[in-house]
Amino acid sequence: MTLDRSKTKSWFQFLYGLLSILMLLALLAFGFATWKDVEVQANNTLLPHNATLSSVVGRFFQHQDKLLGGLASSILSEQNEDGVIQTRLNDVLLATPQMRVLAVIDIKGRVLATTGNLQTLEWRDLFDAEQQTIGRPFRPTFVSETLLPMRKAILNEKGAKLGYVVAAYRLLGNNAIWQEAEESERNRRSLVVGDDGRVYLSYPESDTFWQSFVSSKVEDDFLNRLKELAQDKGRSASSNVSYQDEELLITASRLDEYGLFIVSGIQNTDLLSLWLERMKFVTLSVLIFLAAGLLVFRVILHRATKFESARNEAESNVFKLSKAIDQSPSSVIVTDEHWVVEYANKRLSGGSEEPIQIESGNALLDSFPHNLLQAEVKAISEHLAHGGSWYGERRAKEQKLWFSFSISSMHNDKGNVNNYVIVTQDITERKQAEVRLYKQANFDALTGLPNRRRTHDLLGEALKSAWKNSLNVAVLYMDVDNFKQINDTFGHLLGDQMLQLIAVRLQQIVGQDAIACHMSGDEFLVFMNFESDDDVIAMAEKIMDVMKQPVLLESKRLFISVSVGVSRYPEDSDDVLGLLKHADIALYESKNKGRRCYSFFSKELDARNKRKVELETEIRHALTNKELFMVYQTKNLIGNKEVYGFEALMRWQSPRLGFVSPEEFITAAEEIGVIDKLGEFALMQACMDLKKYQMLVSQTLTMAVNVSMHQLTNSDIVETVKHVIEETGINPSVLELEITESLLAQSLEEVQPVLNRLLELGVSLSIDDFGTGYSSLSYLTRFPVSALKIDRCFVKDMVENRSDATLTHTVITMAHKLGLRVVAEGIEDEDQLALLRVYGCDIGQGYFFTKPLNFNDMSTHLKGRQEKPDWAI
Incomplete structure (x- = not known):
């Protein structure tokens, strides 16, 4: 009976397998023929499309070439004035809907006349070769439309180039080049590629099919395939290519006069979709047939194999269970209801190489390590009598071992316990690892x-x-x-x-x-x-x-x-x-x-710390948000009070923090490393404003700018100053860099080479706050300074304080002996000015002359300066 059922099963399996193979072979043959048909249809679509597209694009470029050439000839021959040229450009732009902008530039690329809003465009950079007519596509801004540039040279009677007529055309959208091609096929792709592989036009733009032509070229293999397809002018050809991880079917032709390839293509994924559309009903029918046959086959064999499968599964489970218990690393013991051993797999080592011998018929609780449970056996039995299981971990102190016990009970038909199953493991290594991990973690x-x-x-x-x-x-x-x-x-x-x-x-x-x-x-x-x-x-x-x-x-x-x-x-x-x-x-x-x-x-300490954090956060954006600005205080000649120059001072008006003192924000800027940017801003703005001030007066003016020690030691201050001088065009001799005396004395050896390089630029150097730091003739003679600035603390009380007056007089005399100019800070009244005049001081600065003023107020002061302005203190 079993033999007949086995033969029947084998016969049905053979028939079903043979029928399935024949059906699948037929399906494969039909699928192959269908795929070839889809490729032929796609090829027949691409070839006429490419021919039409080549004609449209070629006519467009030829027409625009003639249009620009005629415009270039008319501009030269008529010797048009700027107004006439602008009118002609506007007329041509209105007559050409694809044209975005039209301009006339000279041979150096400077725009002479233009339409649209692209006056600042660098036209010459868009053309890679001198004779090139069509340039690289570009976008004026990231989100604007894509444009294609063309140009035509303006030649004089001798054939020399005087300039170019340049135009930029819309590529996509309404009134664009591509609209002339009447692209309507959803799955068809089109591309215009130069001889160097650059993508000039792409429709549609897609990162998954053609990469953005603004930033990439096609690969060399792709370009070589285009050359092969377009080499025979009398015919067009198609080919499968691999491009950007996609398989494509393309055809290409060439516009020789412009060095361009016109490419039409269809993704193989689109062909695959069409193929799948044709195949789905046939495939579905075959699958339904095979599924129905399989169902019939399974129903026939189900009854014959059900009994045999159940028996084999039971035998297998029993065998697996027996093997699992024997091979388990844990000790598995079965006892009767009195804890007498009936079965043991002898897997418990107890810390030694030899396993612990637990023989059948012995009391379990008399053997190690189960004797650790003797005091708890009654409680464990009561717990197991109500069902469930019991788990515990116990330590054998003498042996320094740990064991885990998992005990469950088996019940007879009446619900009474007749066996216990005890699974025991030596967990000593795990406990030791837990201790090590705890120490490592804590x-x-x-x-x-x-x-x-x-x-x-x-x-x-x-x-x-x-x-x-x-x-x-x-x-x-x-x-x-x-x-x-x-x-x-x-x-x-x-x-x-x-x-x-x-x-x-x-x-x-x-x-x-x-x-x-x-x-x-x-x-x-x-x-x-x-x-x-x-x-x-x-x-x-x-x-x-x-x-x-x-x-x-x-x-x-x-x-x-x-x-x-x-x-x-x-x-x-x-x-x-x-x-x-x-x-x-x-x-x-x-x-x-x-x-x-x-x-x-303390709360005060917390507030100070929060203030510091706020300063460091806000100062990072203060320059970008134009919260920092410059003010200027005049430096006047002591003899006649004429304006000699200015000292540039930075100010910060924060929307969140209000007015922040320079001491606060300069310290914060140095700590977070943005002092270089602030210093460069101060230099640039001060020099730009000095040029404007110089136009208001006849005498030469100077500008003093403070430089921190961080700039001298941690940044390329020389290159910064050089850049500012070149950018603003000021005479370097009118720029004076002020360095605080105490900072200079601490780092003289480090900054000496930097100071010498600054002097080579032509700027002058001065010591700020002289007398408050480490005044020493030894470094003063080595420091290439041209002026000393006496701190306001000496000038403030020198009229009443004889010591301050003596010190001030001594500094002035000493500086003159060394060939240095002397600037006195903090002059507030006529008595101080008179005494400084007696001492022979050169220049004065303070509220007596002006307070720090912004650019506009200082401009007003210079324009209509009185002997002593109304607002001067």
Whole structure:
């Protein structure tokens, strides 16, 4: 019976397989013939389309060539004036709907007459060759329409080029070149390609079929195929090509007089869609037939194979279960209801190479490691009596091993327990791995202290306890002063040893009174409960006193110090992140104070920090948003009060922050690295305004611009100044760069070569705020300066203060002996001016002459300057 059923099954399988193969072969033959028919139809469509397209495009270019040539001849022959030329251009533009703009340019590319709004277009750059008639397509802006340029030379009687008539034509849309081609076929693609592979026209524009012709060329293989297809002028040919990861069917012809290929194409995906449309009904019919045959076959064989399959599956499951239990890495034991072993797979090692012997008929709880459950067996039995399972993990202390036990019960027909199944695993390695992972995740490997992650958890627990018990918590955030210098000088190995020593000292300091943590690098944290700020101060001072003790590492005696920032719960914040953030702000304040100190967080400190962040954020956009502007204060001759020049001063009026003082925003700009842009803006604007001021007076004026030390040491100030001089066209001798004395004295060796290169440009240099810094004749004689500027603090009180007067007189005399001019700042009244005149000071500056004025007010002052303007202070 089984043999007959097997033969019947094989016979039906053979018939069904043979019929399926024949049907599929017929379907393949029909599909191949259909595909060839689709290709023939597509080819018959492309060839006439390409011929028509070539004719239309060729006629258009020929017509525009003659039109531009005639316009060029008429412009030369009639010697038209500008107004007549403009009228002629406008007439031609109105008569040519495809034309976007028409212009006349000279041989250097300068526009002599134009229509439209493309007057600033660089026409010559659109043509790659001198004799080229058709240029590269372009877009005046990113979102505007695409244009194609053409030109015709204007020749004199001797054939020399005087200029060009140039025009730009719309490619796509209404009144465009492509409208003449009457493109209507949705799936057909068209392209105009130059001999160099550049795409001149594309319809439709599509990144998935033809790339944007503004930015790409066709590949060399594609261009070579076009040359092959268009080499026989008497016929057109089609070919399958691979282009941009797509398979295409194209035909091409060539316009020799313009060096252009006219390409028509259809994607093979479109041909495939047409083929699938024709094939779908035939394919569906074949699939329905095969599915119906398969269904009949399955119904016939189902009953014959059902019993055999069920039996084989049961046997297989039993075999698999037996193998799984035998091969399981876990110990699987079956006991009766009294915990007497009936079966054991002997897979439990118990930490030794030999497995633990658990024999059938023995009490399970008398053998290791199951004896760990003896005290709980009653509770486990009661739990399992109600169904479910029990799981537990137990540790054998003597053997230092861990085991997991998973126990389930089997019930008889009456619902009583008749067997227990115990699965036991040695999980010692897993437990050890968990301990290692916990340490790695929560403790720093270098110092052994809680890491940043664990610190968050511990501090969070401390805050919860403090909230319940109404306690205060202080967070002391600290880092090692100049630790980077230690690393760079002695190496990271010694640096790591120092961090380990600091961790040991910190633990000894805090003892049981606080918790010490290692946040990262050289940053540590201590948090503690406290009753008053004196407790926190005592801890901070103790930390700093112990840390400043010398360290002996690798025979090197090193001295270290720490800076500390303190925040308090609940006074400063009631959450972990807030306390850490505020402690970090306080730490930054300690750094600003000069290190080796502690600082408490306060609202004033927070406000100052937020102000700094706002400044740094807003200053990045201030120049772009034109919030920065220049004001000018005159520098007048002491003898006759005539205007000698100006000092340029930058101002910032922020929409969000209001007026910001130069000291604030210049410091912020230096810290975030945008001072170079501000300095370049000040130089450029001051020189541009100086040229305008110079036109208002007859005498030569100078302009003084402040230069920061950051610009002299961290930027190419020489190239910046050179660019400004070339861009504005000013005489470099009228530009004076002012450098603050204290900054100069600190970096003289570094900036000396830069100053010499600036002098080579022809500009002059002066020292600002002389007398307030590190005044020294030794560097003054080396510094290539032409003027000294006496600080206003000496001028302000010199009439009443004899010491200030003597010092001012001495500086003026000394400067004159060295051949330097002297500028006195802060002149506010006639008495100061008179005394400076007696001392022989050269130039004065201050509210006595003018306050800082914007460009318009200073222009008004120069135009109608009185002896002392009404608004002068």
